[in-house]
Amino acid sequence: METKLNGSRASEAVADLGWRFLLGSLRTAVPVGSPARAIEVAARAVAVCGDEAEGHLIIDVRPRRVLLVLQSSAHAGVTTRDVDLAHQISTALRGLGLRTEPEIATGAPRSVQLLELAIDALDIAGIRPFWKAVLGYADEAGAEGPRDPIVDPLGQGPAIWFQQMDAPRPQRNRIHLDLSLPHDEALSRIGEALAAGGRLVSEERAPAFWVLADREGNEVCVTTWQGRDG
The missing domain is CATH 3.30.1360.20 (Transcriptional coactivator/pterin dehydratase)
Incomplete structure (x- = not known):
């Protein structure tokens, strides 16, 4: 079975x-x-x-x-x-x-990875149809709810998911990147990003994800499958 x-x-x-x-x-x-x-x-x-x-x-x-x-x-x-x-x-x-x-x-530049876009929203169900329509995206198999991620049915673009906000955050970019890496490559990629001028915002949820930012505060989450099975 x-x-x-x-x-x-x-x-x-x-x-x-x-x-x-x-x-x-x-x-x-x-x-x-x-x-x-x-x-x-x-x-x-x-x-x-x-x-x-x-x-x-x-x-x-x-x-x-x-x-x-x-x-x-x-x-x-x-x-x-x-x-x-x-x-x-x-x-x-x-x-x-x-x-x-x-x-x-x-010796190739990098291994496999997946890129996602995360949109911070107060009303996920209210904005999700817009992003689905404007991008020509669709529901992911088994995830058709009003707050679930949306995906490119042709697999050409990154998946988009929606992060629930409790209050508006106008001082911060409300779209950030999620980069899913092999669990045994994440730390080396983080090291390279920090050496290139980035900063570590949070590692509280590592190894599920680390939050990094560039010098202007634009954020990316480096994620792995680890720490998510519980």
């Missing part, structure tokens, strides 16, 4: 394969040498998943890398079946002489 997994179980199940758990999905980026090789990788992943590809597999093909994402659309999260498919895909790609490892391990 297919069972939905929490972050710690999902991350642990694929850590040795190079896949990373981010925001309810398993992700890996496979470096390739050419567009033709990228298509070959994508085709092999689809063949491994077979009829289950439509309900579990998302592929982003670029000339030098292929991003593979596994998530059960029926459960809106990672399941035991997604873990099985990650193992099978990794085995299949080893047969092509490739490995499902974080890109950073191969």
